[in-house]
Amino acid sequence: MSKISIKKMDLYYTDFHALKNINMEIQANEITAFIGPSGCGKSTLLKSLNRMNDLVEGCRISGDILLDDEDIYDNDYDVNLLRKRVGMVFQSPNPFPMSIYDNIAYGPRTHGIKSKAKLDEIVEKSLRGGAIWDEIKDDLKKNALRVSGGQQQRICIARALAVDPEVLLMDEPTSALDPISTAKIEDLVQELKKKYTIVMVTHNMQQATRVSDKTAFFLTGEVIEFGNTEAMFSMPQDKRTEDYITGRFG
């Protein structure tokens, strides 16, 4: 059974048909990469998976998105619980302007954890999970805005891990970072897939080949091709995919 299945999904921003008839099965403990030129709907689909699109006015969705066989767009579905299960890391690091500790503890506190000992434990575990514990363990009281961009992004990953999600959505998590930080995050993502299902939008095709198991190629709101990363990059089935990955456009 797949972790997330998307069935006959269409999405409109008011009159603009942004996603057209999307069908996709996302497997647990795999990294699925979304690639394609700008404005093709990758991020839009990603944001549909934890209903962040609810915040966009005029956004309408038809079709089904199932998480563990439950329709997440069902009226009775608890959006806050969904977002706890499906965590998200954004394109530019967005730590809250508070201490590193409070950043990580924000999510667990939101979901009702008050015990100091328990929070301490979660903070350490999450920061270790984000591969940043060793660098900042003595600076937990420091404002999270005062560390480097790469560290901020790993804090944001740790923050997402702190609510114990099942799926992790990453929207071009390395596009604002330098190559060294990027390499650290790519290694981290490999590590994280043992526990989490990861969906990642990337502009960088080398990154997709380096980290992902499956790749979906998007073009003007449609999924042109979806399959094993290796197969797709060595032998694309569609002419347009081939053109894109060989760098003829985009």
Added chain:
Amino acid sequence: MSRITRFAVKLSAFLTFGILFFIIGYILLKGIPYIKPSMFEFEYTTNNVSMFPAIVATILLVGLTLLVATPIGVFTGFYLVEYAKKGSKLVELIRIATETLSGIPSIVYGLFGMLFFVIKLKFQYSLLAGTLTVSIMVLPLIIRSTEEALMSVGNGLREGSFALGAGKLRTIFRVVLPVAMPGILSGLILSIGRVIGETAALMYTLGTATKIPDGLFSSGRTLALHMYILSSEGMHVNEVYATGVILVIIVLLLNGLSTYLGNKLTKGR
């Protein structure tokens, strides 16, 4: 040509600064020699020309005005930025209303306050009528600064909070408000400044009694009003300057505080 422009620009800058300096210096020079301990006696008489009752009335008026106007103004700002649909008719209407309110001369507020609060609602010249009148007057200022403070909070922070499964209220109180707080506070301080400096809107609503107000329905006079009346009576011109010194000091302190908080806002991001 560029030399003339540069000269004109420098001159304007110098004039602006110089005029401010001149006014403050003039008031200080004229006023400080006449500040006497007797001016701070508990009761006003024509002999001591005490400004103490006026100081108390000013503090009471400012406190009550903040009590009335802060919740209304701040919540309106929150509604406009965080809750209302962008570009809805109601938002437009509230924006037009606040902009119009902020353009009305204060004497018109005074007239309205007199006709409505003092006469129609029979509040008499009172702290209550004065408070309500200046509350309406500073409302646009508070709404505007709250809006701006909230809009300056990056959307990434809100999204980050929602993405962790936090609800709207928690996001606003835990993430947005702490960042917006300095901006909101500096707006409040500016409105305090306006209340302290106001005369026209208060003369016919708060009244001009010289005693310390002993209740909501009691009249009084604020420092600015006190100055205005003393100088129009023409008997105590030196004491007017002395009172002016105290008023100027208070306003300068408040403006300094507002700038300081404003700077903190921009640094916090």
